Amino acid sequence: MKRNGTINIGTVAKRTIAMEAAAINDLQQFIDADFERVVELVAQCEGRLVVTGIGKSAIIAQKIVATLNSTGTQALFMHAADAIHGDLGMIRQEDIVLCISKSGTSAEIKVLVPLVKNFGNTLVAMVGNTNSFLAQEADYILNTTVSQEACPNNLAPTTSTTAQLAMGDALAVCLIEWHGFTAADFAKFHPGGALGKKLYLKVADLSKLHQAPSVLLTSTLREVIVEISSKMLGVTAVLDEKGGLQGIITDGDLRRMLEKNVSTGEVTAKDIMSVNPKAIQQNELAINALEMMRQHDITQLLAMDGERYSGIIHLHDLIREGII
Structure with a gap:
């Protein structure tokens, strides 16, 4: 396709974004009694929200269904063209159809709507x-009227789908x-990937890998160096004879001591x-450990089980798990 040599790409892009932003802003006037009632019906529905x-518009419907399912509202996508060729069978009596x-x-909408109405489902x-056929037949309307498409020919669905x-x-x-619906609930539906790990991975899940x-308060310099080297974390906790945490020694502490x-x-x-080392409880989320490391500009934290030292969580653990 031949390029229009007079186009100012930046201007066109900014105009498109401005038009779509304005259209979204205008939607506020359409948040009315119908919208509120739809929220109530869907929230209390014993079935699912079937979106078609x-x-x-079918592509937008799939995205809406994905968002609803991932946030605790049961939803199902049904393509309007496939619906009249057998997929209507997925609609249950207690479902709401959007x-x-x-x-x-x-044409497909005009065929589908009377069938849904005959089933007795809320539409x-x-x-x-x-003023359309669909609007007149529906029980409730979510108004998404736009003044025009961002497409220069006012044809391609752009502003309207936004x-x-x-x-x-x-x-x-x-x-x-x-x-x-809470972050913990969200984690149940998003266990995979970095997003899921941020919501459920605990400090203990990582500290137990090492x-x-x-060492003890009375441990010699050689014992300290051997412990840090053998565990390969660049750090060791210092405990008293009863196992109580007293402090921390890092590679940096060793270097500073030798420089004296x-x-x-x-x-x-x-x-x-x-003394007073930075520590975090082992039942805390790993993402909270990352925030502490960033706040204090350090690369490891002591993991604690109540008052007792239980291990180390290292920045490398968080990188490996994709938390960063």
Whole structure:
């Protein structure tokens, strides 16, 4: 396809974003009694929200379904064209049907709507023409009217699909707050990948991967060096004879001690250690350990089980798990 040599790419892109942003902002006037009632019905529904559409609206419907399912609202996608060729069988009596269409007059929509009505299901229309067939037949309307498409020919679904997506997000977020859906709930549905790990991976899950380096207050310099080297974490905890945490020794502490040119023969762990080490409870989320490391500009934390030292969590553990 030949390029139009007069186009200013930056101007066109900014105009598109501005038009779509304005369309989303205008949706606020359409948050009405129908919208509120739809949220209530879906929140209290004993079935699922079956979302359908044709063309680009069908793609938006799939995204809305994905968002709802991942945030605790049971939803199902049904393509409007496939619905009239057998997929209507997926609709149960207790389901609510949400039909998405800009025009509300597509041929497939006109066939599908009477069938849904005959089933007795509540029909919600997310539609850009409130005088359309779909809008007139629906029990409730989610108005996504836009003044024009961002497409210069005012044809390709651009602004209209953006408005549909935003309205779907508004519905989903209302349902999240209605149900009190928490980050812990979210983690149940997102166990894979870095996102899931941020929501469920605990300090203990990582600290247990290593031996827990430790020395006593009276341990010699040689014993300290051997312990740090053998455990390969660049650090060791310092404990008293009862196992109580007293301090921490890092590679940096050793270097600073050697730079003082002191006699090393009588040096013990107590002489080298830093007191009041940074620590975190082992049942804390690993992402919280990362925040502590960033806050204090360090690369490891002591993991604690109550008052007892249980191990080390290292920045490398978080990198390996994709938390960073």
